[in-house]
Amino acid sequence: MTSTPASEGDIGRIHRDRSVGPSPGCSLHQRRSSAQEEFRRAASLSTSSEHRVEFDDNRHAFRTSLSGDDQTDDEMALARPSISRQAESRSNVPLLKDERRGRQQNVPFVGGADSRAVSNASRRSSFRSKTPDYDSERATRRKYVIASFFLVLSLISFTVQTQTAVFIQQELGWDKPYCMLYMTHGSWVCLWPVQLLILRIQKRHLPWAAFWRRHVYLLRTTAQMVESQDLHLTSRESHKSPIPYIIRTTAIVTTALTVAGGSWYVAVNLTTGSDLTAIYNCSAFFAYAFSIPLLNDKLRFDKVFSVGVAIIGVIIVAYGGGHPDGIPPSETEAEKASNRTLGNLIIGAGSVLYGLYEVLYKRLACPPEGTSPGRGVIFANTFASLIGIFTLLVLWIPLPILHVFGWETFEWPQGEARWLLFISTISNATFSGSFLVLISLTSPVLSSVAALLTIFLVALVDWKWNNKELSGASITGGILIIIAFLLLSWSTYREMDEERRRRLEEEGSDAETDD
Structure with a gap:
């Protein structure tokens, strides 16, 4: 034939x-x-499957890690297929054959079980090419370095904000507490655009479309991780929109923050400044108290001791200074003291709410442990901008009510007060964004105690530039606060290291089970 x-x-x-x-x-x-x-055809399938690997198991788990570094995100932005795909696209076809990432393009197709075994072995060896313990320890150190930078930034910005706010109210006579609260919290909306500009400068080699797609993808997946509190998203979680959850969380966290901040402005005219400082800064204790049930923190002696030392330092600063030059309390202060009980109750409630706000933010709006520091910083500033948007759109309502009843007449600042208020609001936005990043990277307790360092720092600035006496009580209390912060920092670092080792052991046991 x-x-x-x-x-x-x-x-x-x-x-x-x-x-x-x-x-x-x-x-x-x-x-x-x-x-x-x-x-x-092989090149097309390899590119389209770069970040869309689907495993055909009973759980349909999307196990791609979402805690990679910026280089991985850049590769994702360039290789990820467009949202609007043509009908003949094969990106949804499970690739269970011999194609694999990183293979040589000039190697011909080889079918059969042998090729699949070689592919699986190569993939397993590539995943285990690095030492997990070393990478995780390096990530923990990097997280602390970034947190240290934002700690310094928050201390400087808070000092500037405090000095300008006091000068505006006491020296220039623009005493509008709620209006100032509304403007300062509303200024947080600027954090996301500024962050986007900085990221764009850093990633200027990327086309704008790829950069924007990467940024949206990062925010969306991080929000999904926040909602699920898991680094590995199932297919159902990866397709669920995180927007409703983020809106609810923003409303809850912003309400707690506004009530806590507003209580300070209400109590400032009812109680003494010493009581106001001492009670309000006890929020560090309440942050730790709420962390135990809400964040499953353990009751550790070193943490309790550190928080106690910090609060003792605040009390010494608040009550140990006396009255300079032997001058007795003024008549105005005596009138404030007559309403002292009511004012202390209000500021006490504000202290509790501020500690709750810090823990709620950590519980509801922070990605889980193991997330890369860069991703945590980006999402923290984005969430701070959402708080600013909620403040501008909703919390303007009390302004006309206060104006009509004569409790706080609304008027724009004039002259010097205007540009000082601008500096104060920008400084507050910088402090708040840095503070939220600090909570996201470490813990609410450490962040709250770190904020107490501003008490001693403000006293130093008053002594240096405002010619105010630096009393022995201020020095003693400041030293105690610094010691407490250092002790708590070491305790938190050890706790994070223990958590890192425990997570590595769990991942190692899971890998052995899979093998």
């Missing part, structure tokens, strides 16, 4: 229906065309 040469229609049918080369009867030109077609 003689074989007839294949026609052009037969060759086209073979190219469409089979993934192997052409029949031996084809010409050299046809063989070359077929090889080029197979090469293009």
Whole structure:
């Protein structure tokens, strides 16, 4: 029996229906065309599957890690297929054959079980090419370095904000507490645009479309991680919109923050400044108290001791200074003291709410442990901008009410007060964004105690630039606060290291089970 040469229609049918080369009867030109077609198809499938690997198991788990570094995110932005795909796209087809990431393009297709075994072995060895313990320890150190930078930034910005706010109210006479609260919290909306500009400068080598797609993808997946409190999203979680959860969380956290901040402005006219400072800064204790049931923190002696030392330092600063030059309390202060009980109750409630606000933010709006520090910083500033948007859109309502009843007449600041208020609001936005980043990277307790350092720092600034006496009580209390912060920092670092080791052991046992 003689074989007839294949026609052009037969060759086209073979190219469409089979993934192997052409029949031996084809010409050299046809063989070359077929090889080029197979090469293009392999490259297309490899690119489209870069970040869309689907495992066909009973749970349909999307186990791609979402805690990678910026380099991985950049590769994702360039390789990820467009949202609007053509109908003939094969990106949703599970790739269970011999294609794998990182293979040489000039290696021909080899089918069968042997090739799959080689592919699986290569993939497993690539995942285990690095030492997990070293990488995790390095990530913990990097997290603390970034947190230290934002700690310094928050201390400087809070000092500037405090000095300008006091000068505006006491020296320039623009005493509008709720309006100032509304403006300062509303200024947080600027954090996300500024952050986006900085990120764009850093990633200027990327096209704008790829940069924007990367940024949106990072925010969306981080929000999904926040809602699920898991680094590894299932297919159902990865397709669920996080917007409703983020809106609810923003409303809850902003309400707690506004009530806590507003209580300070209400109590400032009812109690003494010493009581106001001492009671309000006890929020560090309440932050730790709420962390135990809400964040499952352990009751550790070193943490309790550190928080106690910090509060003692605040009390010494507040009550140990006395009255300079032996001047007795003024009549105005005596009138404030007559309402002291009511004022202390109000500021006490504000202290509790501020500690609750810090813990709620950590519980409801921070990604889980193991998330890369860069991702945590980006999401923290984005959430702070959402708080600013909620403040501007909702919390303007009390302004006309206060104006109508004469409790706080609304008027714009004039002259020097205007540009000082601008500096104060920008400083507050910087402090708040840095403070939220600090909570996200460490813990509410450490962040709250770190904020107490501003008490001693403000006293130093008053002594240096405002010619106010630096009393022995201020120095003693400040030293105690610094010691408490250092002790708590070491305790928190040890706790994070223990958590890191425990997580590595769990991941190691899971890997052995999978093998």
